[in-house]
Amino acid sequence: MIKIGDKIPAILGKDQDGNEITAEGLKGKKVILYFYPKDNTSGCTAQACSLRDGIADLKAAGYIVIGVSKDSAKSHIKFRDQHSLPFALIADTDTELNQAFGVWVEKSMYGRKYMGTERTTFVIDEEGIVRAIVSGKEVDTKEHARQLLEMISKLDK
Numbered sequence: 001m002i003k004i005g006d007k008i009p010a011i012l013g014k015d016q017d018g019n020e021i022t023a024e025g026l027k028g029k030k031v032i033l034y035f036y037p038k039d040n041t042s043g044c045t046a047q048a049c050s051l052r053d054g055i056a057d058l059k060a061a062g063y064i065v066i067g068v069s070k071d072s073a074k075s076h077i078k079f080r081d082q083h084s085l086p087f088a089l090i091a092d093t094d095t096e097l098n099q100a101f102g103v104w105v106e107k108s109m110y111g112r113k114y115m116g117t118e119r120t121t122f123v124i125d126e127e128g129i130v131r132a133i134v135s136g137k138e139v140d141t142k143e144h145a146r147q148l149l150e151m152i153s154k155l156d157k
Contacts, residue, residue: 001102008033008128009100013068015088016076021066023128030063032148034121035103039071039079039089043119047141052085054145061152068092069117103135123151131155 002008012021012033034051036044051058051065058065065087071079076089090097098104098117107116120135121144132151140147 002100002122002130004130004133006130008122008124008130009097012066013090013092013097014073015066015090016073016080017088018073019088021088021090026064026124026128028126030061030126031124032058032063032065032121033068033124034065034119034144035068035098035101035117036119037117038069039075040082043141044069045079045083047119047139047144048079048085049083050142050144050146051087052083054149055086057149058145061149061156063123063148063152066090068097070095070098121148123148123155 008023010023014020036047038044048067055065067087068090070092072093073091076091079085080089092098095104101122103118103120104115105118106113118136119139120133121139122130123132125131132155134147
């Protein structure tokens with residue numbers, strides 16, 4: 001489980017276009033790394049669109065955005081194209097990254113237990129150190145960009 005103050009793993013994975021995303025490649029960049037359960041579901045779409053709509057303000061604050069789910073690269077391409085998402089989506093099909101970050105958890109729906117992604121966003125500095133985490137019910141899917149911008153403004157003080 002990655003906590004505030006921890007370094008991110010050396011290799012994060014491959015995005016929808018097959019590009020490998022590494023900690024070394026992100027060095028010098030501030031990153032919003034958000035984990036979400038599934039492409040094209042209502043909450044995940046609202047969250048992705050909030051980040052899309054707030055991308056100019058996030059970039060102005062010096063951040064790039066990267067999404068992660070266990071969906072395939074093919075699913076990510078469809079999701080990105082359908083919603084004009086201007087950021088990379090890591091295809092964590094083996095859930096290795098979900099597990100490394102501690103967001104692959106037991107969930108329950110209608111009494112049925114299963115493993116899934118807990119919606120979680122990590123704010124990472126230029127050195128690859130986690131500076132803030134928002135997870136579970138704390139994540140405001142419809143206003144996530146605004147929520148993060150408020151958090152970032154407090155971090156940068």
